[in-house]
């Protein structure tokens with residue numbers, strides 16, 4: 632092909648999603664497959680959302696790109712102003728907007744590694760230098776080293792809290808003292824995709840910190856706890872001046888009417904969220920105990936997934952589990968070659984996972 636691409640795009644590799652269930656069924660001749668690879672909600676979405684989806688809004692009408700109703704609902708939910716919100720087709724898209732608006736050649740961005748892949752991916756496309764600071768051996772962000780890496784050219788520091796794929800979290804004291812030390816020309820993005828699953832009492836309450844720091848932006852999503860991953864909706868919350876500068880980059884109709892309405896309905900069903908939280912907590916503990924009893928190290932997790940050190944190549948274990956109809960994530964592409972990452976499923980799914988794992992090592 633003679634078409635010339637931007638140099639920053641030429642060497643990119645596509646995002647590797649968890650394997651689709653249908654593809655795995657076909658490849659291994661399986662009738663039953665469970666997917667514990669992408670940290671989705673195993674209990675689906677609120678019944679009210681499911682009911683709404685039986686009879687959704689008409690498709691021929693463009694959505695309200697401004698998402699006025701959802702904006703009002705989320706602003707009330709978080710106790711922020713409506714002009715502090717930026718909606719995206721998943722928080723993935725908000726990451727893209729931020730990189731596009733802020734990063735470019737001659738600038739750099741600081742992030743932990745391994746962490747969520749999309750920070751690096753989008754920053755690279757903008758031709759920005761990537762400064763990766765390894766997690767500590769326990770899987771924590773090394774905030775001191777991240778601070779030390781910041782210089783005049785730094786534009787964004789990414790903090791994935793809790794971190795994907797390790798599951799570790801940064802506590803209130805550590806985050807507060809980090810914010811105090813970050814120079815005010817540097818945007819701190821606190822990616823809180825799994826916030827609704829957090830059990831730790833000292834997890835930072837970042838929303839009120841927006842009043843002190845105009846260089847803080849928080850990412851949240853409806854894809855995880857709210858069970859709307861397939862509808863693609865997430866958002867950023869930040870200072871209104873920053874939001875108003877980034878907002879023009881947003882395509883006019885980036886989030887759909889269905890997603891906006893489903894998100895509003897999902898937010899209202901606090902009982903569903905509470906139930907999922909309790910079930911996740913109990914099942915996560917059960918899986919953790921199982922793996923630890925087998926002698927495997929499990930990273931501390933404040934999320935709906937566990938990173939397990941299986942003491943051999945994660946891709947091999949991933950393949951072997953897949954043959955038995957259990958799709959997890961190999962730690963190899965995630966930067967933890969001796970690990971697998973698995974979503975905490977329902978009780979039945981976790982029983983199946985445990986059976987498959989026992990079979991593997993028997």
Ligand code: PMP
Nearest residue numbers: 721722723747795824852854865
């Ligand atoms: N941040 C983190 C840490 C994630 O794990 C994910 C999903 N894998 C996202 C952001 C993006 O989620 P979404 O685009 O579905 O909102």
